[in-house]
Amino acid sequence: MNFLKQKYLPFLRDGEFLLSVGLSLAFLLTSFVINYFAGIYTTESASSPVTDIILSNIPVFDVDGIFIYGPFVLWTFVTGLIFAKPQRIPFVLKSIALFVVIRSGFVTLTHIGPFPSSVTFDSNLLKYFTSANDLFFSGHTGLPFLMALVFQKNRRLLVFFTTTAIFFGIIVLLAHLHYSIDVLAAFFITHTIYHLAGWLFKKDKEMFLSDGTKA
Numbered sequence: 001m002n003f004l005k006q007k008y009l010p011f012l013r014d015g016e017f018l019l020s021v022g023l024s025l026a027f028l029l030t031s032f033v034i035n036y037f038a039g040i041y042t043t044e045s046a047s048s049p050v051t052d053i054i055l056s057n058i059p060v061f062d063v064d065g066i067f068i069y070g071p072f073v074l075w076t077f078v079t080g081l082i083f084a085k086p087q088r089i090p091f092v093l094k095s096i097a098l099f100v101v102i103r104s105g106f107v108t109l110t111h112i113g114p115f116p117s118s119v120t121f122d123s124n125l126l127k128y129f130t131s132a133n134d135l136f137f138s139g140h141t142g143l144p145f146l147m148a149l150v151f152q153k154n155r156r157l158l159v160f161f162t163t164t165a166i167f168f169g170i171i172v173l174l175a176h177l178h179y180s181i182d183v184l185a186a187f188f189i190t191h192t193i194y195h196l197a198g199w200l201f202k203k204d205k206e207m208f209l210s211d212g213t214k215a
Contacts (some may be wrong), residue, residue, distance in 0.1 A: 007085075007086070008086060011086045011087070017086075017087075017090075017207075020090040020203075020204060021089055021090055021093075023090075023094075024089065024090045024093035024094045024097070024204075025093065027093070027094055027097040027098075028093050028094075028096060028097040028100075030097070030101075031096075031097040031098075031100035031101045031104070032100065034100070034101055034104045035100050035101075035103070035104045035134075038104035038105075038107050038108050038134060039107070039133065039134050041108055042107050042108065042110075042111065042133040042134050042135075043133045045111045046111055046112070046113040046114070046133045047111045047112060047113050048112075048113050049112065049113045049114060049115050049116055050112055050179070052115065052179045052180055052181075053180060054173055054180040055115050055117075055173065055176050055179065055180065058173075058174070060117045060118065060174070060175060060176045061174040061175060062175070063171050063174050063175050064175060066171050067140070067171055067172065067175055067177065070140075070168065070171070071140065071143075071168075074144060074164060078092070078147060081151070081157075087207045087208060087210060088208050090201070090204040090207065090208075091150070091197070091201055091204035091205050091207065091208040092147075092150060092208070094197060094200075094201045094204060095146060095150055095193075095194065095197040095201070096143065096146070098193060098196065098197050098200070099139075099142065099143060099146055099190065099193050099197075100139075102189075102193055103134075103137060103139055103142065104134075106136055106137055106189070107133075107134040107135065107136060110135065110136040112135060112136070112179070113133065114133060114135065114176075114177070115176045115177075115179065117176050118175065118176040118177050135178055135179060135182050136179075136181065136182050136185065137182050137183075137185045137186040137189050138168075138169065138172055138178045138182040138183045138185075138186045139186075140168040140169070140171070140172050140178075141165050141166075141168055141169040141172070141178075141182075141183050141186040141187070141190075142165070142186035142187070142189065142190040142193075143165075143190075144161050144162075144164040144165035144168060145161065145162065145165035145186065145187055145190045145191075146190050146193065146194060147161040148160075148161035148162040148164075148165060149190070149191065149194040150194065150208075153209070165186075165187070169183040169186070
């Protein structure tokens with residue numbers, strides 16, 4: 001208890017830090033709302049599916065359990081990482097929020113319908129995060145890769161998050177839940193989002209890096 005008090009007390013007394021955390025939470029919640037309505041729009045606007053060089057040549061695999069619950073395990077781990085060192089909180093949350101907002105913009109511009117043989121999933125909670133029609137680009141791939149870039153100074157976390165991004169990319173392809181371009185493009189777009197976050201939230205990134213980036 002004393003250890004936690006010593007770790008958190010300086011931050012709880014820092015008005016600028018508390019303001020940054022408050023803004024990051026507000027930005028994150030706003031991004032989820034934008035994402036929700038973007039999903040509704042893409043469902044209403046979805047067109048016909050197209051062929052895909054990978055999906056058209058592999059059978060569909062029932063991996064919906066990994067698709068649904070895998071991210072919850074991942075984000076539980078990420079939550080532990082940022083709360084282990086409070087100075088990480090603002091930059092990580094703002095980077096995620098920026099990712100969600102930019103992805104919402106992309107999916108509203110791209111109306112290709114889901115691949116015909118895609119796995120169907122039944123999750124009341126998941127519907128608030130994905131409509132199954134918000135395809136381009138893959139959030140399952142992009143968000144873990146964003147964390148790889150955010151924690152890149154820690155080699156173990158860089159390898160872990162990059163491997164996770166590739167793993168989830170394979171999962172969504174096996175389930176035919178994303179086209180191959182959705183997965184491949186996620187790496188390139190996410191790289192740009194990371195650098196944009198570093199530019200927009202420079203002070204938060206500097207504070208994040210001040211922890212030595214060691215888990």
